[in-house]
Amino acid sequence: MNTAHQSVMLTETLEIMAIKSGSVVIDATFGSGGHTQALLDQGATVIAFDWDTEAIERGVVRFKAAIAENKLFLIHESFSKLAEEVANLKQTEDLPISAVLFDFGTSSEQLMSAERGFSFMGDGPLDMRMDTRLAVMAKDILALVPEKQLEQLFREFSGEVHARAIAKAVKQSPTPITTTAQLVDCIAKVTHRKAHGLHPATKVFQALRIAV
Known part of the structure; x- marks a missing residue:
């Protein structure tokens, strides 16, 4: 049985967000990186948050290239710290935020x-x-x-x-x-x-x- 977490309603979410290439988007609940990958594929720069240590560790490996290119900023914090962390990031990076995405809940990977x-x-x-x-x-x-x-x-x-x-x-x-x-x-x-x-x-x- 495949227990890998799949982003729910990914296509519909992207259609509603209508992200343009070059946009800066916050993925407030990074998880397995499904939404982040889709946003990167559309040419966005992503600031992603997760307080799950394992999710961050997997993300650092999976998105090594995007992180190195400053296309992805992966932050090990809860989205409750979103405003504070983005403010800190903006001190050194020009990142005008276009949209914020939340996908609440516990993933199948975590539950299994x-x-x-x-x-x-x-x-x-x-x-x-x-x-x-x-x-x-x-x-x-x-x-x-x-x-x-x-x-x-x-x-x-x-x-x-x-x-x-x-x-x-x-x-x-x-x-x-x-x-x-x-x-x-x-x-x-x-x-x-x-x-x-x-x-x-x-x-x-x-x-x-x-x-x-």
Whole structure:
């Protein structure tokens, strides 16, 4: 099965943006570089952001030539730092911005990588960090956040109806919950999976991804 991430509605996006050769475009969510490649193919200069360390590392290799030619500026930061980083870049580069592109969400590559802990579909460490320069992982949140605040996190970030029971089960676990499989088992003990519908761990994992 091919799990490589594909940019969704790429053709439609490019048609709407109508980028002209020589334009400067910000790709605020670089990811696997699908949009960036398409923009470069249209003759644009791209300023791309991503706080996923692995995405940046892959991008540096894949787009080595474009980076060397100053056709691509690849920045290892969240798009929340976009204005600040672009202002810094403009101090040394003449880069009049024509458009900004956002493609929100977690990619299939990230979800399918068990060792990153984003998904409950495989067993791996409860990490969930996009930026591995950060110190706090999902397992640290489960260990350090008090039960009441953990309940609030599950409820507010995902609408989890069993937030109280899950938070209590996590905090009363006889051993620290450090893997995705352990967390799934903990959730399963206090929820009831329906024959059709969301996996019982879906919303808790969503909440933790947001929190991390």
